[in-house]
Structure formats: structure tokens, C-alpha cells
Amino acid sequence: xxxxxxxxxxxxxxxxxxxxxxxxxxxxxxxxxxxxxxxxxxxxxxxxxxxxxxxxxxxxxxxxxxxxxxxxxxxxxxxxxxxxxxxxxxxxxxxxxxxxxxxxxxxxxxxxxxxxxxxxxxxxxxxxxxxxxxxxxxxxxxxxxxxxxxxxxxxxxxxxxxxxxxxxxxxxxxxxxxxxxxxxxxxxxxxxxxxxxxxxxxxxxxxxxxxxxxxxxxxxxxxxxxxxxxxxxxxxxxxxxxxxxxxxxxxxxxxxxxxxxxxxxxxxxxxxxxxxxxxxxxxxxxxxxxxxxxxxxxxxxxxxxxxxxxxxxxxxxxxxxxxxxxxxxxxxxxxxxxxxxxxxxxxxxxxxxxxxxxxxxxxxxxxxxxxxxx
Ligand code: MRU
Numbered sequence: 088x089x090x091x092x093x094x095x096x097x098x099x100x101x102x103x104x105x106x107x108x109x110x111x112x113x114x115x116x117x118x119x120x121x122x123x124x125x126x127x128x129x130x131x132x133x134x135x136x137x138x139x140x141x142x143x144x145x146x147x148x149x150x151x152x153x154x155x156x157x158x159x160x161x162x163x164x165x166x167x168x169x170x171x172x173x174x175x176x177x178x179x180x181x182x183x184x185x186x187x188x189x190x191x192x193x194x195x196x197x198x199x200x201x202x203x204x205x206x207x208x209x210x211x212x213x214x215x216x217x218x219x220x221x222x223x224x225x226x227x228x229x230x231x232x233x234x235x236x237x238x239x240x241x242x243x244x245x246x247x248x249x250x251x252x253x254x255x256x257x258x259x260x261x262x263x264x265x266x267x268x269x270x271x272x273x274x275x276x277x278x279x280x281x282x283x284x285x286x287x288x289x290x291x292x293x294x295x296x297x298x299x300x301x302x303x304x305x306x307x308x309x310x311x312x313x314x315x316x317x318x319x320x321x322x323x324x325x326x327x328x329x330x331x332x333x334x335x336x337x338x339x340x341x342x343x344x345x346x347x348x349x350x351x352x353x354x355x356x357x358x359x360x361x362x363x364x365x366x367x368x369x370x371x372x373x374x375x376x377x378x379x380x381x382x383x384x385x386x387x388x389x390x391x392x393x394x395x396x397x398x399x400x401x402x403x404x405x406x407x408x409x410x411x412x413x414x415x416x417x418x419x420x421x422x423x424x425x426x427x428x429x430x431x432x433x434x435x436x437x438x439x440x441x442x443x444x445x446x447x448x449x450x451x452x453x454x455x456x457x458x459x460x461x
Pocket of ligand 1: 144145146147252253254255256259265292330331332333344345346426
């Protein structure tokens with residue numbers, strides 16, 4: 088997508104791989120919306136750290152980052168003993184996999200890369216295959232998000248107000264986004280509509296990332312407090328909800344997404360507002376049998392007890408103020424901080440995929456078509 092940096096519009100992807108330098112290059116999301124910088128992860132440990140510390144975040148983006156990280160780790164191996172190489176690759180895989188547990192995209196992406204590597208008969212061949220497969224995963228992510236946009240745009244009617252939660256935008260993928268792709272496609276078709284972005288405490292991805300993306304794209308939007316959606320729904324001010332997902336169960340249609348999604352789904356159901364989830368196929372977990380088995384990441388309590396922001400720039404100094412963390416909560420209180428929740432299938436109107444829109448429980452009966460589309 089296009090980003091205006093110092094007044095100039097340029098195309099960027101959230102994550103790219105520089106094979107020559109063997110670096111994984113990421114838009115540094117912790118600095119947005121105040122500063123636009125690229126973070127170059129120098130080795131696979133650094134790439135895993137960037138995922139864990141949320142330099143890069145969002146299901147598809149960490150999927151592509153993990154795929155590139157695996158190729159990066161494989162390439163760093165020197166020697167030609169295949170048995171040693173394979174042990175090294177397993178270590179790289181486990182390091183990247185453990186960085187964030189809820190999203191299934193990194194695991195699905197790295198499995199594709201490992202599968203592709205099997206065709207190689209030497210270390211060098213497998214290294215080259217890993218890089219090509221990681222690139223193909225990233226390209227597939229772009230194609231899938233564009234297709235989600237084409238199907239999802241039909242749901243957006245002129246003058247609608249759409250609610251979204253967290254950031255399932257292009258920053259959460261390689262390009263276009265999942266929940267935002269229908270918005271961008273509808274805009275291209277000349278439709279006008281308004282978006283309400285849940286701020287999405289504790290890390291505020293809605294207020295910082297989604298709002299920044301929509302502003303870059305010139306889409307009309309406002310940020311609302313996390314607990315305001317019910318109020319707006321009750322007064323007929325929300326027509327449609329579209330969110331993303333970090334793991335959607337193919338067997339049950341249950342959806343893990345950023346904490347607070349379940350609450351919005353309950354509210355939408357109460358007010359008979361259509362509630363859609365947009366996902367590329369890499370977000371589907373065909374194995375798990377219950378949403379209660381999805382590993383829910385618990386993050387640092389500091390995220391709940393305080394907030395990050397920037398100070399006003401000092402006169403005559405840089406144009407961007409210093410980024411600071413401030414304690415908001417009572418000094419002696421602790422916090423508990425689950426990053427995700429699980430929304431049951433019956434609260435979801437439809438799942439927007441790159442091959443069409445399905446009822447959540449139809450994913451399983453259409454699994455052949457969905458699995459073949461990868
Ligand atoms: O913790 P994050 O920011 O990595 O959470 C992921 C998300 O951005 C959301 O849950 C999003 O809605 C789905 S990811 C496409």
C-alpha cells in the first residue's frame with residue numbers, strides 16, 4: 088500500500104526479505120503512527136524477537152515474517168552436512184514458532200516452507216528452496232487479501248458505518264489486510280462509507296494502526312473507546328462489523344481474535360447487525376476440535392497498567408517527540424492480560440475468504456475446495 092513519508096507517496100509491504108543481506112525487513116509498528124521506520128532483523132533470533140516484541144504483529148504479517156525467518160535461519164547455516172542442517176532448521180523453526188502462540192499463520196507458513204525444502208538434495212538446494220517458498224507464501228498472502236477485498240466489498244453499501252476491531256489491516260498482513268481489504272476495494276469502486284475503529288486496549292492497535300492506515304488511504308473514520316460499540320449499536324449507528332482472526336477452526340467455525348472481539352460479536356448478535364470475519368486460508372486451523380484448546384497468549388501486565396505515547400516535540404529539535412510509557416493504573420495493583428478471545432460460530436454471520444463467503448460451520452464441509460486453493 089502507499090505510504091506518505093516526508094510528503095512523498097511510496098509503495099511499501101509490511102515485511103520483505105533481502106536475500107543478499109539475509110535480513111528480514113519490517114515496518115517498525117511500535118513507532119506508528121508517529122514515526123515511519125524500517126527495522127532490519129539481522130538473524131533468525133532477531134526476527135523471532137521482532138515477532139515477540141511486536142515490531143511486526145498481525146496474523147498474516149507474522150506468518151510471512153516466520154516464513155522469511157526460517158529461510159534466513161536456513162541460509163545462515165554453513166557446511167554441507169544435511170543431518171546437521173536439518174537439526175539447525177528444526178531449532179530455527181521452534182524459535183520462531185514459540186515467539187507468539189495464538190496465531191496459526193506462522194506455523195502454517197513455516198510448514199509450507201519445510202515441505203518445499205524436502206525436494207532439495209543438498210544444503211544449498213534446500214536453502215534456495217526455503218527462500219523461494221517463503222517468497223511464495225508472502226505473494227499468496229497478498230493475492231488472498233486482494234481476493235478477500237473483492238468478495239467483501241459487496242457487503243459494503245453506500246453510506247454505511249462499519250465497525251472494526253484491532254488492526255487486521257495491511258500492517259497485519261503483507262499487503263491490503265483482511266478486514267480492511269473490503270474497505271479498500273469498496274473505496275476503489277467509488278463507494279463512500281464511514282469506519283468506526285475500536286481503540287483496542289491495551290496496545291491500541293485500532294487507535295494507532297488502523298486509524299493511521301485509513302488516514303493514509305483517505306477513508307472517513309473515527310476512533311471509539313472499546314466500550315462504546317454497544318451504545319452506537321443501540322442507536323442504529325453501526326450497520327456492519329468486519330474483524331480479522333488469528334486462528335479460525337475449520338472444524339467448528341470458532342474464531343480467535345484480539346481480546347474484545349467476542350464482546351462485540353455478542354453485542355452485534357443482540358442488535359441483529361451482520362458480523363463478518365475476514366481471513367486468508369493460512370489462518371485456518373484444520374486440526375483443533377475446540378476453540379477452548381486454542382493457546383491464548385497472556386502478555387505483560389505493563390500493557391494494561393499503562394500506555395505508550397509521544398511527548399510534544401521539543402522546539403528546534405526533531406519533528407517527532409520522544410516515545411514514552413506512562414503508568415496509568417494504581418501503583419500497587421497488578422493486572423492480567425489475555426491477548427485474544429474466542430468467538431463461537433453462532434455469533435458469526437459469515438467468514439470472508441479468498442474463495443468466497445462461507446457460514447462458519449460450512450468451512451468443514453467445503454474443506455476440499457478451501458484446502459485446494461492454497
Ligand atoms: O496482538 P496482535 O496485534 O498481533 O493481534 C493480532 C491482530 O491484529 C488482531 O487480532 C487482528 O484482528 C487479526 S490479525 C489479522
